Amino acid sequence: MAKKQQVRPPALPTWQEAKFGNMLPFAGGAKDYKTGDWRTDKPVTDKAKCIKCAMCWLMCPDACVVQNDDGTFEANLYYCKGCGICAQVCPVDAITMVEEGA
């Protein structure tokens, strides 16, 4: 079938705009979904301690840990929900959970 132009509905539709609300006529909508605002604590990486082992990258349940140009790893805070698993699994305790706004 021919590719149709994808039109995104308004982020906060009225009920009149939500007739097919359970079928969003585009793919990959989760990319825009800011789950970072669920967080109470954020992971802060001490780059000097990081041994670039990628354990945090591997274990992050949200797949939001990304590798920096220098090889160290950090969470993308747009998506990070602050679960703290990265801090738990870091073998050199390079990651500290810090309360948001503290």
Next chain:
Amino acid sequence: MSRRVPLEGSFAAAEAAKMADVDVVAAYPITPQTHIIERMAEMINNGELKAAFIPVESEHSAMSACWGASGAGARTFTATASQGFFLMHEVLYFVSGLRLPVVMAVSNRAVGLPANIWGDYSDAMSATYTGWLQVFAANNQEIFDFTLSAFRIAEDPRVLLPFMVHMDGFTLSHTVEAVILPDQKEVDAYLPPYKHPYVFDTDNPCCYGSVMSPSTYAEVKKAQDIGIRETLPVIKELWKDYGDRFGRYYSPIDSYKADGAKTLLLVVGGLSETAKIAVDKKRAEGESVGLLTLHLWRPFPFEDLYEAVAGAENLVVFDRAPTLGGPTGPVIGEVKAALFGVRKDLRIAGILGGYCGRTLEVAEFEEVIDRGNAICESGHQEMVETVGIRG
């Protein structure tokens, strides 16, 4: 050329699905629905119908397969009853939420415990809030006509909702009656190909059934609630069209000898035909009584009910399922809620019976009319008022 053939209710439903040229049937057998599915499997196996039959491991899977098939653009049919109906319950909401026009025949059966296989509406009434269109047939011709028209209505771009066709387990599903089948060419002309605006398509990926937070769920739910209500005029229009083409007209509520009747008896499904004979006898005795047969359960036909009861003083509602702690019966509660504040002078009585295939004969419906009138006159209604139950 149309044909008049003897068919049990199950086969009438299967015949309608065949003539609708369904693409996919996904179902799991359960008494008293089994004959529908056996017949579908047979028709596909012997080449009468070119369709995919998906033999699934449960009703939850059956409805899930229907969800996928309908979403992929296939005309989809299934059938179930009672405990199987309950097993697919959560998926019913997903299919209606995605506005997929799956058609399902339900051979209504009581629900355990006590374990059982016989007919009442305990299964159907549990699906009241699932967002499916729902119609109750009163005979085998209606099973055929409602099932065939269900495809046309469900797939209409103004509707796009799943449709349940209820039939009394055994008393309709396993009873042979004469059924008029239309010519296949007329059916083909009646039913255009199914086309969903958001069909599953890898070239045009969409996001189906995504999670919604409080900031969006409410708007989608309101749209769904108003959406199903807005289908009522379309259903009436398309039933009128069905009548023009095939000669049998249907309405959300059928009236029988109801004009000017002081007392109206309202019955759902097959027992309304027994109630008709009771009304005939009462009329012959000079009593001013008529019958309303409620066909369309969802969307509930509020305006049609107001019109149907316009001249009546007493309304006696017969219900075939208990609410177990609620307002007498599901239909009684719904009718009372619909009429509250609309007809302050109309007295309403509710009587329960016919559970699990318990036979109710004409004399018992005469009793329902008499006792219903007495309740209306006295104004005293027991919450659990029954007929044909010992004690």
